[in-house]
Amino acid sequence: QKEVEQNSGPLSVPEGAIASLNCTYSDRVSQSFFWYRQYSGKSPELIMSIYSNGDKEDGRFTAQLNKASQYVSLLIRDSQPSDSATYLCAVIKAAGNKLTFGGGTRVLVKP
Amino acid sequence: DTGVSQDPRHKITKRGQNVTFRCDPISEHNRLYWYRQTLGQGPEFLTYFQNEAQLEKSRLLSDRFSAERPKGSFSTLEIQRTEQGDSAMYLCASSLSISYNEQFFGPGTRLTVL
Numbered sequence: 001q002k003e004v005e006q007n008s009g010p011l012s013v014p015e016g017a018i019a020s021l022n023c024t025y026s027d028r029v030s031q032s033f034f035w036y037r038q039y040s041g042k043s044p045e046l047i048m049s050i051y052s053n054g055d056k057e058d059g060r061f062t063a064q065l066n067k068a069s070q071y072v073s074l075l076i077r078d079s080q081p082s083d084s085a086t087y088l089c090a091v092i093k094a095a096g097n098k099l100t101f102g103g104g105t106r107v108l109v110k111p
Numbered sequence: 112d113t114g115v116s117q118d119p120r121h122k123i124t125k126r127g128q129n130v131t132f133r134c135d136p137i138s139e140h141n142r143l144y145w146y147r148q149t150l151g152q153g154p155e156f157l158t159y160f161q162n163e164a165q166l167e168k169s170r171l172l173s174d175r176f177s178a179e180r181p182k183g184s185f186s187t188l189e190i191q192r193t194e195q196g197d198s199a200m201y202l203c204a205s206s207l208s209i210s211y212n213e214q215f216f217g218p219g220t221r222l223t224v225l
Contacts, residue, residue, distance in 0.1 A: 004153075032212060043202055043216040044154065088153050092212055098144065098167065099204075099214060101153030 001026055006089050006102035015111050019076040023089030023102055026070070032092040033065055033072045034099065039085045048074060079109045113137060115217030117203050123223045124193055131189045132220045136205030143186050144214060145178055146202040147171070154202055160186060161208060193224045 004025050013019040021035075032051055036044035048063040050056045050072065056063045062075040072091075076083055086104040093100070116135045124130050136143045142161050146154035157176070158168045162183040172178075175193075180186040190197055200221050204214040 034213070036216075043200075043219045046213060046215060049213050090153070097142065097159055097212060098156040098169075099146070099154070100156070103151070103153050 002102070003027060003100050004089055004091055004102035006087075006105045008103055009106040010108045011105055012108045012110060013076075013079045015079060015081060015109055017079055019079045019083065019107055019109070021074040021076075021087050021089075021105050021107070023072045023074075024070055025072070025089075025091050025100075027091070027093050028067075028070060029094040030070075030091040031094045033063070034090045034092075035061075035063060035072075035074045036088040036090060036101075037085045038088055038104065044088055076107070079107075081109050081111055083107060084109045115203055115205050115215055117201075117217040117220050119220055120218060121221050121223075123225065125225050126193060126195060128193055129189065129191045130193060130222065131187055132201055132203075132222075133185060133187050134203030134217060135185045136203070137215060140205035140207050140215075141183065142206045142208055142212075142214075143180055144204040144206070145186070145188050146204065146216075148200045148202060148219075149198075157188075190222075193222075195224050198222055198224045 035048040038044045050063040060077045064073045088104045089102040090099040145157040148154040160180040175191045200219045203217045206214045
């Protein structure tokens with residue numbers, strides 16, 4: 001079992017719709033959770049971080065964390081063609097420092 | 112630009128040659144990380160520095176790989192006797208130890224070993 005798992009996609013979403021991305025992690029003591037956006041050929045860009053159970057909203061993005069279910073999700077509202085990218089879920093374990101990434105979910109927003 | 116910078120952005124080398132990459136972190140960040148990413152995969156951790164101390168190394172970091180951060184500012188990653196399997200994007204990230212460890216990535220160095 002991979003430490004961080006994501007559906008590779010592609011997730012095809014019409015422009016203006018909500019894109020819903022999911023991520024599960026195996027280490028119950030993981031404490032910090034991040035979503036990065038990566039355009040083809042570019043480096044990852046941090047878009048959301050979440051540390052406690054519940055929802056965290058930032059603009060069109062909402063991150064949701066459920067530590068009991070070991071699940072973190074990202075919602076992208078009013079999806080735009082510029083949101084087409086790979087979204088990487090990453091976690092940091094307790095007392096650790098390194099990011100452990102999932103394989104990423106490719107999102108395609110169609111006009 | 113006050114973000115993480117990396118140099119060179121692209122490197123093509125022949126198998127068996129040595130290569131060195133440089134990373135300049137965000138100026139006030141005391142933590143610096145190296146990751147490697149291959150096509151279709153998420154980045155994988157290689158090593159991490161807090162100030163000038165190298166505090167953790169991955170098993171991925173074979174003895175052909177060495178990293179330094181001599182003055183706690185910029186870092187170098189050297190690969191000796193490169194192999195075709197070393198072809199990847201090498202990513203550097205930095206963070207503040209007093210933060211929740213939000214890590215910000217540089218543009219990466221794409222290495223191609225022929």
